[in-house]
Amino acid sequence: MLAGSHPILDCAEAAEFEREYFAGDEEREWSAMRAAGRAVARGITDDLKIGSKRESGQSRVLVLVGKGHNGGDAMLAAAELLELNPAWIVELGFVFGQNRLRPLALAAWRELQEFAGADRVRATRVSAVTGSYEVIIDGVFGFQFRPPLPELAKAWIDVANRAEAKLRVAVDLPSGWDESGAFSADATYATGIFKRPLWDLPNAGRLRYLDLGFWGDGAKGKSRVLTKRVLNPLSELRPFRSDKRSHGHLAIVGGSRRYPGAVAMSVAAALQSGVGLVTAFVPESLAGAFAARWPEAMWVGCPETPDGNIAMESSLLLQTARERATAWLIGPGLGREAETMAWVADVVGECRVPMVLDADALQPELVRRGSAPRILTPHQGEFDRIMSQGRAGAWPEDGVTVLKGPVTRIWTEGTTYYSVFGGPVLARGGSGDLLAGLIGGRLATNPNCLATAAAQGVVWHGMAADALARSGGEVAVRTTALLDELCGVLRHD
Numbered sequence: 001m002l003a004g005s006h007p008i009l010d011c012a013e014a015a016e017f018e019r020e021y022f023a024g025d026e027e028r029e030w031s032a033m034r035a036a037g038r039a040v041a042r043g044i045t046d047d048l049k050i051g052s053k054r055e056s057g058q059s060r061v062l063v064l065v066g067k068g069h070n071g072g073d074a075m076l077a078a079a080e081l082l083e084l085n086p087a088w089i090v091e092l093g094f095v096f097g098q099n100r101l102r103p104l105a106l107a108a109w110r111e112l113q114e115f116a117g118a119d120r121v122r123a124t125r126v127s128a129v130t131g132s133y134e135v136i137i138d139g140v141f142g143f144q145f146r147p148p149l150p151e152l153a154k155a156w157i158d159v160a161n162r163a164e165a166k167l168r169v170a171v172d173l174p175s176g177w178d179e180s181g182a183f184s185a186d187a188t189y190a191t192g193i194f195k196r197p198l199w200d201l202p203n204a205g206r207l208r209y210l211d212l213g214f215w216g217d218g219a220k221g222k223s224r225v226l227t228k229r230v231l232n233p234l235s236e237l238r239p240f241r242s243d244k245r246s247h248g249h250l251a252i253v254g255g256s257r258r259y260p261g262a263v264a265m266s267v268a269a270a271l272q273s274g275v276g277l278v279t280a281f282v283p284e285s286l287a288g289a290f291a292a293r294w295p296e297a298m299w300v301g302c303p304e305t306p307d308g309n310i311a312m313e314s315s316l317l318l319q320t321a322r323e324r325a326t327a328w329l330i331g332p333g334l335g336r337e338a339e340t341m342a343w344v345a346d347v348v349g350e351c352r353v354p355m356v357l358d359a360d361a362l363q364p365e366l367v368r369r370g371s372a373p374r375i376l377t378p379h380q381g382e383f384d385r386i387m388s389q390g391r392a393g394a395w396p397e398d399g400v401t402v403l404k405g406p407v408t409r410i411w412t413e414g415t416t417y418y419s420v421f422g423g424p425v426l427a428r429g430g431s432g433d434l435l436a437g438l439i440g441g442r443l444a445t446n447p448n449c450l451a452t453a454a455a456q457g458v459v460w461h462g463m464a465a466d467a468l469a470r471s472g473g474e475v476a477v478r479t480t481a482l483l484d485e486l487c488g489v490l491r492h493d
Contacts (some may be wrong), residue, residue: 001088001155001218001220001221001224001415002224002226002417002451002452003229003230003232004226004227004228004229004230004231004232004455005224005225005226005227005230005328005417005455006193006194006211006214006215006219006221006224006225006227007215007219007220007221007223008194008195008196008221008223008224008418009131009193009194009195009196009226010195010196010197011143011144011195011196011197014143014193014195015144016144016148016190017193017214018140018193018204021214022061026104028102028161028412029040029050029069030104030107030248030251032212032214033069033072033073033076033104033108034076035074035212036073036075036076036077036080036171036191036192036210036212036214037072037075037080037108038076038080038082038187038192039076039191039210039211039212039280040074040076040077040137040169040171040189040210040305041075041077041078041080041081041084042080043168043169043187043189043208043210044077044081044135044167045081045084046466046470047167047169047186047206047208048134048135048166048167048473049469049470050423050469050470050473050474051166051473053350057134058087058091059079059085059087059091059134060088060090060091060131060132060133060134061088061089061091061134061135061136061137062083062090062091062093062124062129062133062135062136062137062160062163062165063075063078063090063091063092063093063137063139063437064090064093064095064104064136064137064138064139064140064156064157064160064175064183065093065094065095065101065109065139065140066095066096066139066140066141066153066175067096067100067101067102067105068102068104068105068142068144069102069104069105069142069173070140070141070142070171071105071108071139071141072102072104072105072107072109073108073138073139073171073267073443073454074137074138074139074171075092075105075108075109075111075112075139075371076108076111077171078090078092078112078121079111079112079115079116081309081477082115082120082121082136083115083235085435086097087188088120088134088337089119089121089122090112090116090120090121090122091122091124091129092121092122092123092124092254093107093122093123093124093125093126093129093156094123095140095152095153095156095350095401096150096153098123098154099149099157101435103192115312116465121194123181126155126156126159127237129159129160129163130163131163131164132164132165133164133165133166133168134165134166135166135167135168135169136160136163136165136167136168136169136172137167137170137245138157138160138169138170138171138174138175138183138185138382139168139171139174140153140156140157140175140183141176142171142173143172143173143195143197144170145173145175145176145177145374147176147177147179147242148179149175149176149179149180149182153175153176153179154176154181155163155469157175157176157181157182158181158348160183161184162338164186167186167190168174168183168185168186168187168205168283169185169186169187169189169205169263170182170183170185170187170188170189170204170205171189171191172188172189172190172191172195173188173190173195173197173198173201173204174188174201174203174204177201177237178200178201178202178203178411179265180456182203183203184203184205184206185203185204186205186206186209187205187206187207187208187259188201188204188206188208189209189210190207190208190209190210190211190443191210191212191213191385192211193365194209194225195263195367195420198221198326199407199418200403204422205382206421206423207407207420208420209225209420209476211229214345218316220250222282222414222415222416223415223416223419224415224416224417224456225417225418225420226410226417226418226419226420226421226458226459227420228421228463229461230452230455230456230459231459231489231490232275232461233456234456234460234490235490235491244276244277244382245276246276247274247275247276247278247445248275248276248277248326248327248331248441248443248444248445248446248447249275249277249278249279249281249321249324249325249326249327250270250273250275250277250279250304250325250326250327250328250359250440250441250444251277251279251281251318251321251325251327251329252266252267252270252278252279252281252328252329252330252332252437252440252442253280253281253310253318253327253328253329253331253334253344254266254282254329254330254331254332254333254334254359254360255273255280255282255283255286255332255333255334256283256307256308256309256310256333256334256335256337256340257283257285257286257304257307257308257309258307258308259334259335260333260478261335261430261433262331262332262359262430262433263276263280263282263286263333263334263433264290264293264294264326264334264369265332265430265433265434265437265479265480266329266332266433266434266436266437267280267290267294267297267437268294268357268434268437268480268483269433269434269436269437269438269441270297270329270438270440270441270472270481271294271296271297271433271437271481271484271488272438272441272483272487273437273440273441273442274441274442274443274445275440275441275442275444275445276282276296276445278296278297278298278441279297279298279299279300279301279321279325280297280298280300281302281308281310281314281317281318281321282299282301282302282306282307283301283304283310285302285304285308286301287299287300287301287303289438297314300317301319302317305337305339305340307335307337307409308335309334309335309337309340310334310340310341311339311340311343312339312342312343314343315343315346317430318347321352322350322351322352325353325444326353326354326444326445326447327352327353327354327355327356327443327444327447328347328351328353328355328356328440329355329356329358329416329436329439330344330347330348330355330356330357330358330361331344331356331357331358331359331361331362331436331475332358332359332360332433332436332437333359333360333433334359334360334361335360336360336363337461341363341365341366344361344366344368345365345366347364347369348361348369348372349369349372350370351372353372353447354370354372354373354374354443354447354450355372355373355374355375356374356375356376356377356439356440357374357375357376357377357437358376358377358432358433359377359382359432359433359436362376362378362382362386363386364386364389367386367395367396368376368396373399373402373450374394374396374399374450375399375400375401375402375439375450375453376399376400376401376402376453377401377402377404377432377435377436377439378401378402378403378404379403379404379405379432380403380405383395383401383403389423391463397414399450400412400450400451400454402435402439402454402458404432406423406424407419407420408422408458408462409459409461410451410458411454411455412450412451412454413451417455419455419458419460419462419463420462421458421461421463421465421466422461422462422463422465422466423465423466423469423474424469424474425466425469425474425477426461426462426465426469427482428479429460430479430480431465431479431481433477434461434480434482435457435458435461438456438457438460438461439454439456439457439458440452440457441457442454442456442457460486460489460490461482462485463485463489464482464485464486464489465482465485465486467485467488468481468482468484468485468488471485
């Protein structure tokens, strides 16, 4: 199991965990509720930065409150938002009435009242929900919901779904899950435990995991969610007496006249991955311009085919890299010309150190070739293509697979790791090339742990994408702008 990953539980397992973890200690439950409220408020603050510019003046927050802990979490989050935003006011919809609040939810309501006062916090009726809101928070039901939705809840949720809001968020799970009339969230914040149903809910929106400190690294589970703690080793001081050879040597093979940018982006990302040395093998017509733009890498110009792909005669140029590289990245922008594919098959087959196969190197005849350990980085289309074109068992079960998507999955040794970092800002050409460079660099630095390299690359890439979306939005940004966020991810909590 990777350090910095936490188990994903189904609802029955989550209920059992909480019974054992809290053991009826209300003080401990209250502490967790306060932590959840703070974390939800931070998540809302971050997500509001993605999108349109906030207008000045008073803004309203609508909170739907159920009977129990979800309602308490939502109200404590509202208190945090009021502290951060002095002009905001909060309207509370007590779905089942204030007299049905359980003790800790009632304590949260009282704390919210004491903090903000009647001029900034008020209960409202379902018929009074009108106009626009900065945020709508769903705190009605959590993982212990059992269908069907009560009519009272349906009425409130229907009003909340129809109201104008910059952001709709659900605490833990959207109320009603995916039942008819369920809450439709732009984002769902899984508090403390990531529950398995979230993967399948079309109304959950963006998935966020809020680590409340429930887990140690020894917690078992074959289905796990990655946290930012995966990157902790990258923030530690390097050994004082290290040099460039101490931090690995990544050899990259890729590029073609038709797709020159892909390998350039992979190299650019690798140069920021922490690896000590990068050597890139590209068509000779590209090497000079790339060397002028990224002089930190060693660029080797390879003979080309008439169509501008790497030719078979390039084999001798790789000899030195075979002796010195601690990892290889093969595929970005490579093209699929037959001669190039035959040459790459030889490179893969002769490789003796770990490798990343990406993009055009993800072919049925390559993914199982040779015996070197490997990380495969397909998107869903590439994965499906290999499975449909290859013989049974064409996809290797050993090694590591990084299946890229809205939620990226890492498969290794019978365990699946999920990353919920990143988002639609990554839905643009080149983001996968940057990811390949980061993973390749991390692998060259630590070639003995493929899963760690994959997880660090995926989380770092996703967190940088989140930071980019907050600073520049999701529309008018360039893919390579993500590189400017990599330093900040490591230097800020």
